Amino acid sequence: METPLSTKIEAILFFRGDTVTVRKLAQYLEVHEEKIIEALKELALILSNRGIVLIQHNEEVMLGTSACLSPVIEKITKEELSRDLGKAGLETLAIILYKEKASKREIDYIRGVNSGFILRNLLIRGLINREEEKGGRGYIYSGTTELLAFMGVTNAEHMPEFESVKAELEQFLLTPKDSETETNAC
Amino acid sequence: METPLSTKIEAILFFRGDTVTVRKLAQYLEVHEEKIIEALKELALILSNRGIVLIQHNEEVMLGTSACLSPVIEKITKEELSRDLGKAGLETLAIILYKEKASKREIDYIRGVNSGFILRNLLIRGLINREEEKGGRGYIYSGTTELLAFMGVTNAEHMPEFESVKAELEQFLLTPKDSETETNAC
């Protein structure tokens, strides 16, 4: 059985987590816009009484959380921002500061674990900035001015033992990644 | 009417986008964990045949797009998907996934080689997690929810031959033997 259009739309909207135009949806799913509009009506019906709702505005649609749940969501947002950074958060932040600019690949490689979630949290907490890497391969992270000010330094270079730590990090990233040198990592 | 717990959970999971532990959900919603587990069953049922699925793994839950809609989403994602695991990666993941939790010693013993390098690689890719073993002897590894997501499985138990292989692995590792033989210090 062919998957209903409304189901496909639901998946796309969920994945994007942002507004998508009806035109784009029609393009992605290779059907006429009228079909999309029809399916959206269906989807809105399916999603009534659910935690996720369909928000439609002009030609744009997106999924959102039901309004009656905003107190819970607010609580979570607050908690996310005030939570302890924890060991992993501090380590990630330290690498970004001492390296001055670090890509996700470099951070992961130095820490030996994936830093995706932590980087996301540091970003929404305004502790790090990101900019797109040249060639569009990913992002480069650096500490925010607010963060440096909070720690009482005007520049990452004023961090204690800055030169030697930075040099050691660079050295490590330059070392060829053959299996012999890495076996004892875990 | 009071909003059902499953609806609230759905909203929270949608809002967070990534994994949330059962404990956190209980905390956010101020109910017992058992209630959450019950409501999760309900939610999984509600979401069957939808564009969104519920993944449950190791006390963690996450919403994602339905596996059968993978081609639709792949068309619109910009993310580069690395599908290559290699023989060592596959073997290591098989042990970790089917045993649910495995120490480095156990993995090394079964594979007959030091798995440090491949474990580090899988950690960096976010396919496995590690936690310190009790007594500080080393690390215990488990698959991440992302690993299941990448395989399109909503629960590790849905892997083919799961129960029998798990039992065989446990039986094998239970037999007292000098499991230190082939491992290198870690």
Add this chain to the structure above:
Amino acid sequence: MNEGAFTIKTEVFEGPLDLLLSLIEKRKLFISDISLARVADDYISYVKNIGQFPIGMTANFILIASTLLLIKSKSLLPNLSLTEEEQGSIEDLEQRLTIYKRVQDVSKHIAEKFGTEIIFSKIPNKRVTPVFSPDEDMTTLAMLESMKRVMESLPKKEVLSKTVVKKIMSLEEMIDKLTDRVQLSLKMNFSDFAGTHGGTKSSGARHSATREERVLIIVSFLAMLELVKQGIIEVNQNTFSDDIAMETQTLGVPHYQ
């Protein structure tokens, strides 16, 4: 050698168990002491050619090689008595191969599923405006401490564990003893090699071998023992030239040179 050795140099193996399994499977055998005895020669000739392996890997190959030698010697000389420990290491190897094969089999399920039908999670919302939310722990000193912790856990050069080093060293002695035992058994039971009667289960393949052929087999087996011994010495030497030398001296184990 006998039974037509396979060319295996070009293949890459994950380790000794992987190599053994593929040797057994190439001959379409099941995992048993008999099949292990039959692939022992292939295994050792492969190990002989792996000088460029990291030291830890070579050690792993040699540990398994020693168990294969036990199996092989028992199959050649059924009257050779094995200690309980030796018998245990043979059974242990068979069990390990069985479970390793199972792991390789189920890893195919993962290969089939991985990346085929993906469950995608939500893309993080780009519209969220960051709210500067520091944490009390964020001081320059705490950052330095975290940084030092990270640097301490950076991967270092591989070092063999004390257990492996000890095992490898006791192996040299084991091979010496095994050589003596095989030679002794050869003298004592020379009639066994006349080739007029076979009868024992593990000599099936060589049932019709002539006396000359049998002596040849035993002689080449002794050469195999010598090969493995050389491998062990090599591992020991390389090991001693490394950091581990200091560690082992404090263990008070004999220092071969």
